[in-house]
């Protein structure tokens with residue numbers, strides 16, 4: 001099926017100590033295929049993974065480049081530790097591009113087999129540039145050293161059918177299907193800006209193709225714009241030491257120790273093997289952190305209907321190994337099998353739904369006022385197969401619903417769609433409209449930042465109110481945690497380089513409950529260490545979850561239990577064992593900081609990444625509405641009295657809201673100052689040449705960007 | 711009055727680690743409790759009494775997301 005447009009033969013490079021030393025470049029405009037060398041400079045400054053992605057992306061674009069410019073690239077890389085099979089969470093692929101939502105570099109990571117199989121096929125990184133004339137599929141055969149580009153117009157669009165078809169087509173037989181992995185998106189990705197990428201892996205026990213997502217920032221939209229329908233890689237022969245590690249014995253030893261911990265402790269700790277990340281839904285509600293009805297409140301009595309036990313007992317298949325790469329004993333990639341769809345083009349079919357993960361239950365459930373597990377699973381399925389980032393979709397839809405609740409937009413302006421909190425049928429209909437690019441579905445897929453403008457300019461909505469309740473920063477929608485009472489997490493979201501995703505820092509318990517970081521300096525230290533530490537996972541190809549979703553039994557005896565020191569040491573040991581280097585935990589942070597600061601300068605170069613871009617909507621900092629204030633009146637009154645010396649008895653409600661707002665906005669300004677100082681930035685948020693020099697990143701290209709801003 | 715995570719909190723006669731966790735709805739499974747600097751294992755939550763003036767730390771171990 002589909003005429004072959006180009007064939008390219010290559011000799012797969014042998015991997016030595018985690019690197020193949022080669023990267024693949026394909027320009028889909030003229031079907032040019034080139035091999036590049038991974039230089040020592042790249043390894044020293046950028047390590048791998050997201051570091052390589054950002055380096056290539058920087059060199060591909062200019063400050064005027066936008067997401068749909070032909071020179072924009074999608075770059076992916078798995079990192080030097082990617083593909084080892086002895087430790088949990090070692091198969092993450094990092095993807096970067098200039099985002100349609102933010103106009104700055106976005107990075108997102110996914111499990112699934114694509115990245116490791118790509119590396120085993122000889123490629124440490126993969127750049128895609130240009131725009132094809134017609135839809136194409138790119139196939140990489142890592143065993144035979146063949147790259148094939150072919151026409152793809154006859155192939156279906158939605159991920160669950162497309163990936164299944166391609167996996168069958170490229171596998172030699174049923175047994176070979178595990179050796180094929182597909183990257184694709186879905187029918188909605190081309191109609192909006194929140195398209196995501198599905199990364200597949202074949203599950204032989206269920207005999208179905210499954211997915212993990214590089215979801216954030218519109219990567220699927222860019223894939224569609226390049227007219228790339230899918231990427232397929234095939235590599236047969238995964239064995240434990242394809243990375244040719246310097247010291248396999250150490251990797252084995254650390255791996256065995258970790259797997260024993262998983263085996264002994266998971267059922268007593270987070271139950272990742274039973275429910276995955278959704279284990280925290282009830283907890284979040286009990287601590288007032290579950291975003292409910294567009295982050296207005298932090299929980300709801302109805303949340304019991306979507307509690308982890310409901311999914312475990314009634315929906316999710318138990319007892320199967322659910323790792324998204326070989327060797328992951330955390331095995332959290334749960335799914336609902338034989339799920340009967342009730343709406344849309346696949347109504348009446350039984351499918352496997354990957355998930356639900358925490359963000360799904362919180363976002364598509366509580367944040368939309370939907371407390372129905374079946375509806376959540378159906379939304380989850382359609383987001384995935386249509387190629388929609390469910391976090392952006394959920395947060396954006398919650399915003400639309402609140403606009404409706406507050407009379408800022410009418411049902412008529414939504415094309416008759418009755419988008420109010422709790423209306424699951426309207427949400428599913430919105431997804432189907434987005435898939436077809438029809439009606440209000442076209443608007444909703446543009447994301448909150450563009451919707452705010454449209455609602456104000458075309459529907460006469462109140463601009464100030466929409467700024468307060470539209471949960472986006474830099475153009476990216478917030479991930480699903482209510483966090484008004486944690487100043488550190490307000491910064492964790494709004495000061496994150498790419499936009500408000502929690503993969504830089506999740507500090508709510510440390511800050512709000514444990515009270516471990518009371519001063520601005522304490523919070524700034526946490527907002528230095530955790531983003532730097534967590535960036536490292538993306539440099540080397542690791543999943544974050546095995547770091548702290550289980551901890552050693554004696555973790556409490558350590559001086560800094562929040563950092564899980566034994567697991568940090570595991571990572572240092574594994575990195576050294578694969579690469580033959582000799583880093584320690586401080587050098588690990590330095591590797592991260594080089595890339596972290598590079599990404600901030602990259603954002604500055606693209607026109608964002610200054611103080612003005614780091615402000616949070618007020619809903620993130622405090623109560624916007626009277627109802628919100630009244631829902632926690634005791635707490636807020638106490639703060640007015642204790643922190644501001646006011647007497648709440650003599651102030652009316654609107655004045656209380658205003659006073660609290662002034663206080664909290666000032667606190668946030670002070671936090672920004674402290675974090676900027678700690679990160680070595682000017683008070684305008686620009687990395688200083690001195691800081692860049694200290695970490696060995698005073699490259700002329702970076703200095704050229706920052707110096708005019710000083 | 712006791713100190714709970716560096717702040718004042720009312721003490722009640724007969725207060726145990728367990729009753730304090732219940733009262734605060736500290737339901738997260740992954741916590742460390744220290745009373746006056748001494749680690750309290752989970753098996754002792756029901757029996758460990760908290761005295762007036764004690765310094766109690768309840769660390770929730772989640773810094774990831």
Ligand code: SF4
Pocket residue numbers: 088089090091111322323324325328329330331332333543544545546
């Ligand atoms: S912990 Fe979960 S998400 Fe991470 S690699 Fe393992 S199965 Fe995949």
